[in-house]
Amino acid sequence: MDASKDTAAATQCKVIDHSPKEVRLEFSGDLTAQTLPPLWKQCTRDVEDSRIQTLILDASKVQTCDGAGIGLLSYLLHLAKERNITATVIGLRDEMAQLLDRFLKTSPEPAFETTQPNPIESVGMQTVAFFQDIYEQVAFFARVLITGIALLLQPRKFRWHDFFKIAEHAGVRAVGIVSVLGLLFGLIMAFSSAMPLKQFGVEIYVSDLVAIALVRVLGPFITAIIVAGRTGSAYAAEIGTMKINNEIDALEVMNLDPVAFLVLPRVWATTIMTPLLTVAANVLGLVGAAIVILSMGYPLVTYGLHVQSILSIPDVMVGLTKAVVYGGLIGTVGCLRGLQTQIGSGAVGISTTRAVVTSIILLVIAEGCFSVLLYFLEI
Numbered sequence: 001m002d003a004s005k006d007t008a009a010a011t012q013c014k015v016i017d018h019s020p021k022e023v024r025l026e027f028s029g030d031l032t033a034q035t036l037p038p039l040w041k042q043c044t045r046d047v048e049d050s051r052i053q054t055l056i057l058d059a060s061k062v063q064t065c066d067g068a069g070i071g072l073l074s075y076l077l078h079l080a081k082e083r084n085i086t087a088t089v090i091g092l093r094d095e096m097a098q099l100l101d102r103f104l105k106t107s108p109e110p111a112f113e114t115t116q117p118n119p120i121e122s123v124g125m126q127t128v129a130f131f132q133d134i135y136e137q138v139a140f141f142a143r144v145l146i147t148g149i150a151l152l153l154q155p156r157k158f159r160w161h162d163f164f165k166i167a168e169h170a171g172v173r174a175v176g177i178v179s180v181l182g183l184l185f186g187l188i189m190a191f192s193s194a195m196p197l198k199q200f201g202v203e204i205y206v207s208d209l210v211a212i213a214l215v216r217v218l219g220p221f222i223t224a225i226i227v228a229g230r231t232g233s234a235y236a237a238e239i240g241t242m243k244i245n246n247e248i249d250a251l252e253v254m255n256l257d258p259v260a261f262l263v264l265p266r267v268w269a270t271t272i273m274t275p276l277l278t279v280a281a282n283v284l285g286l287v288g289a290a291i292v293i294l295s296m297g298y299p300l301v302t303y304g305l306h307v308q309s310i311l312s313i314p315d316v317m318v319g320l321t322k323a324v325v326y327g328g329l330i331g332t333v334g335c336l337r338g339l340q341t342q343i344g345s346g347a348v349g350i351s352t353t354r355a356v357v358t359s360i361i362l363l364v365i366a367e368g369c370f371s372v373l374l375y376f377l378e379i
Contacts (some may be wrong), residue, residue: 022054025076028061031069043076055080060091070096070103077104137358140336144267147259162265170231170266171273175280178226182281185222186210186288194292204298207306210289215311215319219282220274221367224326227274228359232334235266236355239338240348248339258339267331274327275320282319314379322370326363333359 014026025043029035057073059065073089080087092100117125151158189210197203239262242248251258286307293303337355341347 021052022056023052024056024058026058026061030064031059031062031072032064032066033068036068036072040072043072044079052085055085055087057087057089058091059089059096062092062096065092065096065099067099067103070100073100074103136340137333137336140339141332143259144263144332144335147257148264148268151260151264157260159261159265163269166266167269167273169234170227170269171276174226174230174273174277177230178223178277178281179284181222181226182219182284183288185218185281186214186285187292188288189213189218189285190289190292194296203296204293204302204306207289207293207303208310211286211307211310212315214285214289215282215315217319217367219285220278220319220323220326221363223274223278223281223323224330224363225360227270227277227327228330228334228363229356231270232330232355232359233352235270235331235334236337236341236351237348239263239335240341240351243339243341244343244347263332263335263339266335267328270331270334271324271327274330275323278319278323318370318374318379322367325366325370329362329366330359333362 014028031039055076057076059073062069073092077087077089089097089100190206193209194203194206197206197209239248242262248258248262251261290300290303294300334355337351337358340354341351
């Protein structure tokens with residue numbers, strides 16, 4: 001204990017020459033991890049408090065120098081460089097000088113402040129990022145499709161336990177909210193369309209309007225919006241948390257494909273459960289419209305005949321086909337945003353937001369494509 005104190009006392013950093021433009025620091029003794037703590041602040045203060053142009057670090061009296069001592073010299077050199085001070089080390093023995101050179105070559109340069117891009121550069125960067133994101137989405141969709149086809153040929157490798165568990169969370173536990181919103185939308189659509197039709201005395205055709213709009217368009221679309229906000233965001237949060245905890249890297253180290261292990265069970269569960277939820281939304285929506293029709297004095301039989309006459313098997317199949325596509329889009333996008341999660345406290349929240357926003361945008365685009373396609377096909 002006394003020997004260490006004596007060594008610390010023998011290690012010194014003296015200001016030998018201090019002029020307005022030059023400071024000379026003389027080190028003596030042992031520059032080791034045990035002796036440097038009191039010297040570190042002193043040396044830093046001598047450099048920062050001096051408005052100088054030249055700094056000389058004299059190490060001719062240094063007897064021993066380990067990595068901590070080399071770190072101190074390197075830090076002082078970098079500090080001087082940041083303050084535009086010319087700094088040199090003199091008197092350092094050859095073996096220590098070689099170690100310092102290696103340290104300076106491997107140590108990172110101090111970070112410089114970045115300037116804000118001008119508006120044109122900002123637009124260009126955002127455009128490049130936009131098209132790069134589209135490319136990543138298309139590539140990920142293709143990867144999911146190829147991996148899914150490979151698993152269909154080898155179904156024993158598929159994680160069926162995870163699939164049924166995820167299907168329960170994505171489908172069964174969402175029946176309540178989907179049914180309630182389907183009922184409310186049926187009521188709202190019926191009341192909204194009854195007012196103009198009542199002027200012509202044909203309010204009974206509210207049932208036809210609600211039935212065809214709900215089954216073909218609004219039923220699958222409303223269900224997809226609910227699934228995107230409820231399930232797609234959950235996928236992004238789950239996988240994003242795994243990404244931050246390095247669990248995705250652990251899967252890759254164990255030679256397990258994250259797409260087959262994590263993504264496909266979620267995508268398939270969402271793809272299968274979304275049409276079933278759409279059926280529940282359609283049924284409850286028709287019930288809501290029936291309540292409005294009954295309140296107008298029409299019998300339930302009349303309402304049922306109108307719905308039966310206006311709806312056909314192609315109409316039902318169109319709505320269910322849309323729901324299948326919507327479910328696949330939501331599941332894939334949610335998993336992709338989770339895998340794209342960056343490091344940081346708000347990274348998971350950002351991925352969740354991106355998953356919901358991207359899903360809604362893709363749903364609107366898909367609905368537009370379906371509308372154009374069905375128009376030309378006359379379905």
